Amino acid sequence: MDVKQMIMPLLSHGIKELMLKVKDDDFAGFQEIRLRVNRPLVVNSMGQFYCLDPHGYLTLNEKAGFVVTAEAMQESIELMSDYSMYAYEEELRSGYITVRGGHRIGMAGKTILEDGHVKSIRHISCVNIRIAHEIPGCADLVMPFIKQDDHIHHTLIVSPPGKGKTTLLRDVIRQLSNKDQINVAVVDERSEIAACFKGVPQLDIGLKTDVLDGCPKAEGMMMLLRAMGPQVIAVDEIGSPEDIKAIEHIVVGGVKLICTVHGDSYEDLLEKPRMKELIEKDIFKRLIFLGSDETTGKIVSVKSGKGRELYMKEGKTYVY
Amino acid sequence: MFIKTLSMILIFASSSMLGLYLSRLDEYRLKELLMVKKMAMMLASEIEYSSSLVNAFTHISERLEGAISLLIMDVAVELSKRKGNTFMSIWKKNCEHYSRNTYLTPVDWQYIQDFGKNLGYLDKHMQHKNISMFIHYLDDSIQKINSQKDSNKRMYRSLGVLIGILIIIILI
Numbered sequence: 001m002d003v004k005q006m007i008m009p010l011l012s013h014g015i016k017e018l019m020l021k022v023k024d025d026d027f028a029g030f031q032e033i034r035l036r037v038n039r040p041l042v043v044n045s046m047g048q049f050y051c052l053d054p055h056g057y058l059t060l061n062e063k064a065g066f067v068v069t070a071e072a073m074q075e076s077i078e079l080m081s082d083y084s085m086y087a088y089e090e091e092l093r094s095g096y097i098t099v100r101g102g103h104r105i106g107m108a109g110k111t112i113l114e115d116g117h118v119k120s121i122r123h124i125s126c127v128n129i130r131i132a133h134e135i136p137g138c139a140d141l142v143m144p145f146i147k148q149d150d151h152i153h154h155t156l157i158v159s160p161p162g163k164g165k166t167t168l169l170r171d172v173i174r175q176l177s178n179k180d181q182i183n184v185a186v187v188d189e190r191s192e193i194a195a196c197f198k199g200v201p202q203l204d205i206g207l208k209t210d211v212l213d214g215c216p217k218a219e220g221m222m223m224l225l226r227a228m229g230p231q232v233i234a235v236d237e238i239g240s241p242e243d244i245k246a247i248e249h250i251v252v253g254g255v256k257l258i259c260t261v262h263g264d265s266y267e268d269l270l271e272k273p274r275m276k277e278l279i280e281k282d283i284f285k286r287l288i289f290l291g292s293d294e295t296t297g298k299i300v301s302v303k304s305g306k307g308r309e310l311y312m313k314e315g316k317t318y319v320y
Numbered sequence: 321m322f323i324k325t326l327s328m329i330l331i332f333a334s335s336s337m338l339g340l341y342l343s344r345l346d347e348y349r350l351k352e353l354l355m356v357k358k359m360a361m362m363l364a365s366e367i368e369y370s371s372s373l374v375n376a377f378t379h380i381s382e383r384l385e386g387a388i389s390l391l392i393m394d395v396a397v398e399l400s401k402r403k404g405n406t407f408m409s410i411w412k413k414n415c416e417h418y419s420r421n422t423y424l425t426p427v428d429w430q431y432i433q434d435f436g437k438n439l440g441y442l443d444k445h446m447q448h449k450n451i452s453m454f455i456h457y458l459d460d461s462i463q464k465i466n467s468q469k470d471s472n473k474r475m476y477r478s479l480g481v482l483i484g485i486l487i488i489i490i491l492i
Binding site for chain 1: 402407442
């Protein structure tokens with residue numbers, strides 16, 4: 001099933017008719033579809049925001065854009081939640097739901113608070129459908145650094161938000177699982193890596209990969225270590241004291257780790273006390289840095305745990 | 321004489337049968353209300369475990385019978401087609417269709433329709449509140465029928481027989 005076929009059932013009748021007029025080539029470039037009540041529908045195509053005119057053509061003229069009505073929004077939300085918003089109660093507290101195909105739908109409206117925490121969102125008036133894209137092969141460049149002969153290094157992927165670390169992590173997992181026949185266990189706290197829908201991974205994360213979906217990272221890592229006998233454990237966005245404790249426990253257990261963290265340089269990591277502790281203990285033997293400029297997924301540097309440069313690509317960029 | 325006697329017997333039998341049928345209407349309605357209550361209670365359990373309405377209705381319809389089972393099965397089928405209609409419009413359309421084939425009263429159906437207005441919306445707490453309000457109405461109706469059904473039963477049976485006798489007397 002292609003992306004368009006997966007997105008269509010999430011949209012109201014009117015919006016669906018509009019999307020059907022969009023050329024397949026244009027649709028293939030969509031990264032986001034943004035719906036806002038009484039405002040034009042906006043799509044993010046290759047990093048550029050466009051409206052769609054009533055004939056399905058991309059336009060920069062907002063006045064010519066197709067306007068989303070409150071009814072269309074209501075219908076779309078019912079379809080996105082499978083007519084069962086209550087079933088997404090937990091996810092909605094984080095502001096998004098994940099649907100079949102691994103696409104993430106961010107929602108905003110009137111929040112309902114309980115004891116100072118977000119309990120739910122009602123009167124949803126803004127929706128952002130973030131279309132999941134897999135980039136098979138995007139980890140080709142870094143795999144020789146992660147796996148040398150039969151040895152896998154504890155690896156930390158470092159990048160600013162939105163620069164492709166999860167996509168890179170997913171491909172590393174897939175390659176370890178499929179090419180190297182390694183049992184990988186993934187703690188996917190925010191359903192970003194495997195994009196599970198009802199527990200089933202929607203993205204290709206390899207044949208020998210087990211996923212614990214929606215589980216807090218520290219608890220999940222310990223559960224997988226005890227229950228699934230993994231050779232590698234992969235998690236996204238580590239940083240809490242509990243995560244660090246679990247990581248130290250796993251390393252002692254002989255299981256390899258592939259993790260990601262927010263950051264933009266080796267020096268930046270050293271400024272974060274918990275990351276500094278891990279680096280000083282020389283737990284991670286490979287640090288992979290993604291660039292912070294406009295290009296998503298540019299691998300700029302691979303360092304050893306002690307900060308020695310192993311790879312640096314200048315001039316040419318490695319883009320996915 | 322034979323034809324006259326036969327006619328009188330037929331009138332008496334028809335009137336008595338009509339009385340018997342009317343005396344059982346409460347029982348039929350009670351049976352259907354209990355089925356609706358069962359559906360609501362099962363739905364509460366399904367919602368607790370985060371089943372979608374399509375899955376919940378499909379599971380529940382397999383364990384129920386009669387018009388209520390058919391109603392929720394049809395709703396589940398229509399929801400799964402994802403044609404872009406709202407849940408409320410699908411629920412209402414099917415309620416109107418099945419209301420013609422049951423012993424439930426128009427007021428009962430109005431409550432069933434209203435029950436659908438908040439289904440699926442917001443969080444589990446809201447769903448459980450909606451279901452418990454609906455069950456409260458059903459319990460009231462069930463209690464009312466239970467308290468009246470024996471006297472109504474006797475009344476309709478007696479009326480059926482008496483009206484039959486009255487017609488015969490008038491004809492004689």
